[in-house]
Amino acid sequence: MYTTPLLLEGTNLSIVWCRAVDHILQNSGADITPLVVTLTKFEESIEVRNMLEQSLRINEKSSINTVAETIFPESLYQLYSYDRHALYEGYLSILPRLKKIDPKNAKGTYFERLIAFNGKINQLEMIINSLQEEQSVRRSKLQASIFDATRDHSDSPYQRFPCLQHVTFNETPSRGLIINSFYAMQYLYERAYGNWLGLINLGKFVARELNLNFERLNCFVGVEHLDISKEKAKKLRMEFNQLSIYE
Incomplete structure (x- = not known):
């Protein structure tokens, strides 16, 4: 386990994901604790994404887009012509x-917790309204909780939801938007790419609704875990190495 904090910063989601995999392969153990990822511009390498997608499909895992849409359902937002109220409903x-x-959604989804926490609190709408209507908004108001101690604390030895615990939003003086997110634990192979893509789409949604520029995503992960063998991860990286993806 690598226990020195690791910061990965970049403009390309695909490259940052590969760098996280590389770091684990180059060190002992299968964990980074903690990992901090900070992304701007939100570019992707379609070749890397397609290769990872193919690997996930072969191993009968959820697609990148399926994971991303548990955080923000971009396809549904488009279907409802970018009407956020129609999206909620x-x-x-x-x-x-x-x-x-x-069955993975039995306890709910992240987007559900964002718009119907405890079945009734639309945290996203409260945040959007606060930034639209209040000249000086209390920063502590611009946060959304995912983890619900009344439902999520249990004695179960294995619990996959929710790994994302908390999201905060910050408007910059230059009319930009920054999102900060916290994961207690994240699976690097099966979930990380889709999770980060979902958070990016969430940021773009809030920024669009507020006429802001989505500037940066910061993600703090308590434990980033490589959930496939290092042998399989090395084989996957060898395939990526055939691509000219690095900046």
């Missing part, structure tokens, strides 16, 4: 089906 109407189709 439409998402909650299909949520029972999402839970029934995929």
